Amino acid sequence: MKRLYIPFIWELVLIISTIIWEKQSFYFFFVFYVGLVAYFYFINKQFSFRELRSNFNDVKAFWIPVTVTVAAMLLAYRLQELIIGSLYTEYYDSIVHIPIRNELAPLLFNCLMCMIIKPFAEGLFYRQAIILFDSKKKTVLLTIVSLMLCAVTMAHGPVGISTFVIMALPVTIVYLITKNIYVSVMAHFLFEFYNTGYETVYTLARLYYR
Template sequence: MLKYLKHNIVPLCLEGILVICIMAFPEYLLLVNFFFYLGLVTYFIICKDFSIQEMKENICAGKKFWIIVFFTAAALVISFAITSVIEMLLPDINNGMGLLKVHNRFELLIFAMSTIILSPLAEELFYRKSLICFEFKKQIPILIIVSGCLFALEHSLAPLGILIALIWSIPLMVSYIKTKNVYVVIIAHFICNFVVNGLDVISLFNKLN
């Protein structure tokens, strides 16, 4: 357990700094998110919790891997749809999720890197692989709750936003627990972000030109 706590102290501190910065400097949310994700990815690469070679091997593993990725991504899309309905039913309640404002091409690059490339890596390596340790079988339910809550707080500090993020986390959490393979959830998360945020990138690019 001590080793587990030591391993997660840096990511937990980074999330603490993130929350403080979101409250103190909401106008810099785009940069704050970028450096949070970059810090997490860098940390987990240094700790050898992520390997490009392992990810390539999983991508090339064949049909079985991609079937699980497909179902995970599909479940994630369903969770997005559910939360969209919830927001439509509660139009007067602020979800607390700040807008990532883009004013120029440099900020657009930061936006694309943050929302498409870095966030699937950072979030799945931290909230799934690092926090949900299968060695602690009896504590796994508690670790799942902690993981979900921290994931939610990263996205919003408002009750509705926390609920929405918790719903988003369910398919990723279930898939990781079932497969014990972080690359499944990274790729599924990436695919969804690529489609959704990729459309935002195209739209913002057109507005800047």
């Protein structure tokens, strides 16, 4: 766990920064996720794209869990929307607001962050690095820690934290079941590809064809 001191401090810096300078949150998150990728991928060598590609041929152990997880994330997103609809004020007051200008460069950078860097960074830190399988009690405790740490980057109040925990559950559960970080990361990537990709294309089309 010693190697996690730096990421924990890194997250604390992010949380403090988004509280003090919320209008600059997008830049803080971008640097945060890039920092996690650099730390876990380039320094600690915790991910192999060659091993990821080797999983592509395994339909039963890879693509089926990925597909089920993406479907679960879509359901979780729908549940999140229902919670937001019924508790909008409480939700709005409890989340970190990430303002993004409706211009080409910021939208593309946001797309890059959400679709590629974020799934990669969160998978390496909140799931692979934090969740250990030494014992059942330890795994349960670390899973709760993982979910909470992931949620508090995006929200500082109970309603907001709850919604982000819900969104993180599918990719966390599939990692607990398969113990395969590549399944979790790929499912997260595909969900964001659909969700963020669609929103980005729609926003760009609205800007340039109105």
